[in-house]
Amino acid sequence: MRIATWNVNSIRSRIDRVEAWLARSQVDVLAIQESKAKDEQFPYDRFRALGYQVAHHGVSQWNGVAIASRVGLDDVQVGFDGAPGWGEPATAEARAIGATCGGIRMWSLYVPNGRALEDPHMAYKLSWLDRLRDQATGWAADGTPVALCGDWNIAPTDDDVWSMEYYADKSHVSPGERAAFHAFLDAGFVDVVRPHTPGPGVYTYWDYQRLAFQKRRGMRIDFVLGSPSLAARVAGAVIDREERKGTGASDHAPVVVQLDA
């Protein structure tokens, strides 16, 4: 079985590329982030035509998460208990959806950006991650294979950014964010991609600006964190940077994990 995660940066503008990528990548389950669509705008039919069931959660033009599966899709959960909201008044954003696909408890996660170190969005990001870790620990407690897939908006080590000088005073690399990410590892989750895609200089995201992709100026911020029983089944992983090329690409590359059996 093959699972993947991809921040598509608008499903409506990217659907042709997503369709073509599914056809050639042959993934069984795809966690999608940043659909930038409400449920009624999501192109369900395009996925169905390829043999995938889809669960999508989108409430505005921002955020939006989905799971597409051709190995079953059951027990869909929108959001997670205790997830903090944003705005005034604080309301839950469309940043998490879970479903059981082929025996794997899949989660598509779009972690809040943080924006800047002193921005209120940073506290929201850290709180959101703390609550997620608390919940995810419970999901995996009985040995269920859990895959926390998504855009984490954190570069956990210096090797995960093209320049620490550039990011020194910016979000994504701060000690607080890295601690929030590391807390998942402490809870038993494993970055199942890194052993198969060693760095430095290996990224999943490149800004659209300043020819970042061509200059190899990226960040590794998209991850599949597996519970121990999932991690034990990982046979390989790739970051499909070919998909970042050409006109009409998302600014994120898909990340694919091959599982035994």
Place this chain on the structure above:
DNA sequence: ATGGTAGCACCGCTA
């Protein structure tokens, strides 16, 4: 050459 992109919805916001 000291700026550059992209997407959505609206003329700014988010990334």
